[in-house]
Amino acid sequence: MxxxxxxxxxxxxxxxxxxxxxxxxxxxxxxxxxxxxxxxxxxxxxxxxxxxxxxxxxxxxxxxxxxxxxxxxxxxxxxxxxxxxxxxxxxxxxxxxxxxxxxxxxxxxxxxxxxxxxxxxxxxxxxxxxxxxxxxxxxxxxxxxxxxxxxxxxxxxxxxxxxxxxxxxxSLRIGVFGYAMNDMGDIRVDENALLRALGPEIGFIAPGDLWRGMAQVPADAVSELMGWEDGRFAVDSALSAEEREDHARMQLAIESILTNRGCLAYSTHFDAIGEDGRFSRLPLAAASSLMAKGYGYGAEGDALAAAMVYAGHQLVGRGHFTEMYAMDFPTDSILMSHMGEGNWEVARSDEPVRLIKRSLGIGKLDDPPTFLFRIQPGPATLASLVSLGGEKFRLVVSEGEVLDSQPLPALEMPYGQFRPATGLRRCMDGWLTAGGTHHMVMNLGHRAEDWRVFCSLAGIEYHPV
CATH class of the missing domain: 3.40.50.10940 (Rossmann fold)
Structure with a gap:
């Protein structure tokens, strides 16, 4: 894209x-x-x-x-x-x-x-x-x-x-499947204000549309996608044919719905999928591959994050959805990860990207096939869009580097450790003081100046930390 x-x-x-x-x-x-x-x-x-x-x-x-x-x-x-x-x-x-x-x-x-x-x-x-x-x-x-x-x-x-x-x-349209996560405050935005001030439009898609879409996916399309995955990734032999076919159907159905509705970014919330009662598993691997194709993505109904990942694709390329999971004071870094969604285009070049069978209690569904990789070490930039109320928005940006850090064998989702150029303490003090959200886009490379120009054109307050 x-x-x-x-x-x-x-x-x-x-x-x-x-x-x-x-x-x-x-x-x-x-x-x-x-x-x-x-x-x-x-x-x-x-x-x-x-x-x-x-x-x-x-x-x-x-x-x-x-x-x-x-x-x-x-x-x-x-x-x-x-x-x-x-x-x-x-x-x-x-x-x-x-x-x-x-x-x-x-x-x-x-x-x-x-x-x-x-x-x-x-x-x-x-x-x-x-x-x-x-x-x-x-x-x-x-x-x-x-x-x-x-x-x-x-x-x-x-x-x-x-x-x-x-x-x-x-002209971006963002499709939110179901609804946004209850009580999660920093993803909330006045949809009319977002549309007026910046342009992205949020629309909601019933999970039933996804269910019907899955039923309409041709069997040969499912086989083609699975064959492509076999040639591109290290596929876990523990994954059953049923699990892989179900994942492939979800991915193809999501993309078809997005195409038909003119959406280039989307979000799914695990409760909206789990509570529906018809789905067997969450579409985590689908999010990874659709990001790699250029779609914006935000978890848990976060349309702002989805918009930012899409902007990251357009501005720099290889936008990666992530969040700050934990601080590591000895290395002055932050563990970056999420439930399983991540753009495998930012994976380490010296390790295979794996498609694994993975147990996950969130959503109360069956095991979701998940892409597992570590993020490529080197320069990187985080950006978070903050709604300040009305038509005022702020972009919080941090440059730094992804460390060539230790493997975490028990972590079955994309991850890496990001060390801010300003240091962990100063960066986090600034991030929290500015209201930076807990979902964000990561791009490889030092890209703060790119985001500054983006903000100058969009009328967004630029706030480096």
């Missing part, structure tokens, strides 16, 4: 005034805008609009970007351009915006004449344009760099991925 490159429009702004001063300036600066897009060609697909010099020009180009369903708009000042010509446009614009504060030449030299001054005077147009967006209360990102450098490409790459994630998030 995240294989495609972001699709970005380039809005080049200039003044008609300069056409009389410097004949050919429009063609020259249009070429500059195309050169910038070509420089960035490996990170996104760019649609370069013609230089805009009036309100009508700008609104026409922006309408084209929106109609083409692009992920974002990169604004490049080709010369100075008065912001009043784009003020209404940016007030109404729905696409994520990055203001590239760049100029054709990286340095001022004694050889410059008035034409060179004009070609390179975008900085005060950027100030005027940024002021218009600030007055409109619109979220946007800014990148000030020499456009010929790798640093520029890296920063625009980060913004373009964030724009893709935000655009996908705004």
């Amino acid at each position: 995240t294989d495609r490159l972001p699709r970005i429009g380039v809005l080049g702004i200039m003044q008609a005034l300069y056409d009389h001063m410097i004949p050919g300036i429009t063609e020259r600066q249009a070429g500059y805008a195309q050169e910038v897009a070509d420089r960035l060609g490996g990170i996104a697909e760019f649609v370069v609009g013609p230089p805009v010099k009036s309100r009508a020009d700008a609104e026409r180009v922006m309408r084209g970007f929106e109609n083409d369903e692009l992920d974002g708009v990169l604004v490049v000042m080709l010369t100075y351009g008065p912001a009043m010509r784009v003020a209404r446009l940016f007030n109404e614009n729905r696409l994520p915006v990055c203001l590239a504060n760049i100029q054709p030449e990286p340095s001022v030299t004694p050889a410059w004449d008035m034409a060179d001054m004009t070609y390179n005077q975008g900085i005060h147009g950027a100030q005027d344009t940024a002021n218009a967006m600030v007055r409109a209360g619109r979220a946007f990102d800014v990148v000030t760099e020499d456009w010929n450098t790798d640093a520029f490409v890296h920063r625009i790459d980060r913004w373009a991925r964030a724009a893709r994630a935000i655009t996908a998030w705004r």
Whole structure:
């Protein structure tokens, strides 16, 4: 779901005034805008609009970007351009915006004449344009760099991925099978406020739909999935054919329901499945494989966590649902795990992912097939979306590393030990003080800056700990 490159429009702004001063300036600066897009060609697909010099020009180009369903708009000042010509446009614009504060030449030299001054005077147009967006209360990102450098490409790459994630998030539908876990407070959110402020929509799906969906799964699809698992994982010989077939039917039925309802993220709660009375086991392995395919997931009816895992897929890739299980003070780390759901795409590369027969009393059902793996050691980042009431949201983020820690033979679910860069004590003090939730998304790599840009575009308070 995240294989495609972001699709970005380039809005080049200039003044008609300069056409009389410097004949050919429009063609020259249009070429500059195309050169910038070509420089960035490996990170996104760019649609370069013609230089805009009036309100009508700008609104026409922006309408084209929106109609083409692009992920974002990169604004490049080709010369100075008065912001009043784009003020209404940016007030109404729905696409994520990055203001590239760049100029054709990286340095001022004694050889410059008035034409060179004009070609390179975008900085005060950027100030005027940024002021218009600030007055409109619109979220946007800014990148000030020499456009010929790798640093520029890296920063625009980060913004373009964030724009893709935000655009996908705004149309996200989350299916909650059954209901959310009773009395669990930090997963609660005003669904209307979430939809208005950020875009994700929550819908509820009756467990009966899953039961009927399982009955409709073709036998050859079940066999195909089981055969694929045999070739991809170390499958426990203790798992019976009945257990595996039941798991496969649940996974295929869940995905079919999500597809039919336009949902790219979901949640199941063990009580909603167990209390229904028709199911034999919980769909834990299904959650792992669907996350690996790019679906967002949150346990126990947690739609916020499901939305965050989906955002993690779109922003970085390989979003992994997890929670903080216990603190390990000697290693300054936190044991990360959950009941059995975890994205096996983040598993250690030197150990096989196992599909095991596993006893689990939660849900009061039969043994659920479960994926067991340890998380790949190395840099990692945790992110938790906090509902502050109304349309205010906060993202609590912690960078650190997954340790190459000891195996825990009795732990029959995905796990790893995360050591925060700020230390266990400081991180947890900050996490709790900020209201960080107990369900979260983990991504491999140091990704705090990616989440900061995501927040700047979404209008979410960014809170690193």
